[in-house]
Amino acid sequence: MTARRVLVPAFAGGGALLAVVAFLALGVWQLQRREWKHALIAGVEARAHAAPAALPARAEWPLVTAARDAYRRVEAEGRFRHDREVLVRATTALGSGYWVMTPLETAGGTVLVNRGFVPPERRDPASRPASTDPVRVTGLLRITEPGGGFLRSNDPAAGNWYSRDVAAIAAARDLADAAPFFIDVEGIPGTYPAGGLTVLRFHDNHLVYALTWFSLAFMAGAGGIIVLRHRRGGERMAA
Incomplete structure (x- = not known):
């Protein structure tokens, strides 16, 4: 009985701690993804609105990449x-x-x-x-x-x-x-084929995801504390 009273709180506290660490890590990862996405969007906007450059030469075609050349x-x-x-x-x-x-x-x-x-x-x-x-x-x-x-x-x-x-x-x-x-x-308004319809829009929900993970970390920590307090309260009553 004594061992059970020791192990149950330990497992509850350890599980809550692991959940908090995991959720916090996921939240931080989403913030890092958000920084990456903002840099990507800034790069695309800069390339799309710059003065037109010459088409890559034939020898450069294998070197064209989405990260550097798209848009x-x-x-x-x-x-x-x-x-x-x-x-x-x-x-x-x-x-x-x-x-x-x-x-x-x-x-x-x-x-x-x-x-x-x-x-x-x-x-x-x-x-x-x-x-x-x-x-x-x-x-x-x-x-x-x-x-x-x-x-x-x-x-x-x-x-x-x-x-x-x-x-x-x-x-x-x-x-x-x-x-x-x-x-x-690029298009000429009112003519067909109608050009200039390229969509420069990127999903950017990383802040929402980060806040969700941080909220789950808070709830996991709070849940662990409540379980431990409830367990200790029951032990005092039993004593």
Whole structure:
């Protein structure tokens, strides 16, 4: 009986202490994640609103990374290959429709360009400009989106695309020397394809998560204290 009176409070106190330490660690981790996310957002905002830089050279393509290059504002010159465009299903602020992904042949290779959004009634290529004259495009460098949409996979054979998978599109359209990224063009209001619809929004709930973990740490500590006090009170009454 004496051993039980000693072990039960010890286990209760130890369990509460472990819970407090674990919850505090998780809260601190979320604060660290919050700092990382804020740095990420600041970097993206700076790159997206900077003066446009030249497209990475062919030798630099393997070095392009999401952390350093995603949403970098770039410009490129070349000719569009409208005969090899791909329509990727999209849901935007303008409704549901398609992204018009068109290869741009440049002096350094081919880069896919998301010329913008079109509604279903403008799916026909004849409903939008298709000039083969040299053009200069300005937009945001985007990292490839391999795979497909939620619960859907790209089906190149059927022409059904749910993600902007650069490698898969390049293979389906026989594009040699295609860059491993694409460009979201800046748009001209009132025209189709409608560009400039890139969403620069990142979830930032880390402070809420941190406060939740800290609250759980407080409750675990308070619960442990209550259990110990209740146990000691019962021991005094028994004595």
